[in-house]
Amino acid sequence: MLHKANIEAETEKGVTALLYASQRGFTDIVKILIFNGADVHHAAKDGTTPLLAAAMFNHLDIVTYLYEKGAKPEAANQWGITALHYAAAYGYDSLAAFLLRIGFNTELKDNEGNTALMIASYTGNDSIVVRLLSAGAMPDNPDTLGFTALLSAIQNKYNSVASFLLEKNANVNAVGKNGANSVLLAVLNNNVEILPILHHHQAGLIPAEQSENPYLTALRQGNYQMIKALNKAGYRNPDNWMFTDYIFSMSLIFNQDHLMLGLHGGIKEAFHHLEVYAGFEQRLFRQRIIMEESPGLSYQYWESRSFAGLGLLKDIALNGWHEQATLVSIRSGLYYTFGNLRGTYKKAKDGFTLQAGAGFRLPVAASTTFDCFADYFFFCPADLFPLHFTFGFTSFYPLKKFKGKADIENYNKTIRWLY
């Protein structure tokens, strides 16, 4: 200093000695520089002031000193980030306390519209959330996309922060990016614990007509535990039926009488785990059958036989519902069986028969299961062994609106400068 060094010399990014010392926490140097006339207001080219630089690294003593020397505490850099934003982001509790004590404006927003409360909720810094709300921060001040502090906390599973915000009357039905409300964000981010709290605070399931039903989202995610959690929390799916997939299966059916090829097609209702199907089964090879015409007189024919009908199937998950769940299934159907006798115009026995069966399905590939069933055919008009065993494969083809999982990035918030 005695040699009259240029105290305001700066780098090409506009960083002065004071700014550098403030950032590094060199309190004594800061004091010396200011004593020798360093400008406390001088900002670097990105808008960072010495106070902001000190706040970024939680040098409270330097922040305090610079403030006492006239530095503006609410100065923001080119991204709109203030000292309070940094305190909220990185959990600098004492710094936050100081800034609030000197009357810092809690509603200042960065360029993305984030207040300090939004950032503290996003990062889960409970103590700073408490301080900010106590200082009068507005809990529902939204960012540029409509996100609120509550939605941020729910998204990132900071449920204690979310609970506190709700107790302070944060708007439980706030709607953020692309129509996502609190329940949808909880489902998307697998935040099960918050659901009963949201229901208790009367959070609506679907905020607007164009918004996605969270039950539908959970189905698309294959997150059956979430569906259970929604129900347990007290919600009910407004769409009673959700037909999600076309199904197609091919199987071999056999018993002591014959071997058949079966083809089934239908539609799956994922919410109740039901399938409605139409089936056709064809005996692969003709079988010899003997029909008694009268006592002492019988005819032997070569008979072909088919079964066609409709059925209903219900899946039960053995180890909880998830995408790779092993399923026990029960099914029932009404079939019509008909046949043909070679070499004669005489008709084979035909008529309706009732099917009842049970089996299990093992997931073997994406959207494909290997199936094993045993079916009993009641009142079958043909003289057939009533028990059939089936082995086959079923494939699921999602309906257009169920294709693909919900893109979480369409709904979630990101604060870029935090990373």
Add this chain to the structure above:
Amino acid sequence: MALLRYILLVLIISAFSACHTISVDDCSTYDFSDCQTRKPDSALVSVTFSSSKITPEIYIELFRGKTDHGEKIDSGYFSEGFTEFLLPVDQEYSAKAYYFKGKDTIIAIDGCYLNRDYVKVCDSVCWEVNNPVLKLKLK
């Protein structure tokens, strides 16, 4: 839609045509010994039936058409569990075999279609018949 139907029709016809043609790389080296170039008017229909030491001969009736309303064209006792009939092609045939076990009678019935078809191999037309078997053996 009309274009789709047309394409489908062309595909079906092509498939049909393809069934009647065997592609051969070198026609000069192809073995035509199995190729019957003369269009057959008749072919053999085989009949198998149960025959035992107790009942070595079985009474069999042969019909043109189905057994119910068809024309009976042959009948008689046959043995050895097998017989053949030389019959005109492109016709339906059926047969009955009578089995007597004490007071009980079992009549075994079967039917078939004696079909004539051809394949084109190089410049030759080779005729084939399906050689059906009427299976009258008891279950």
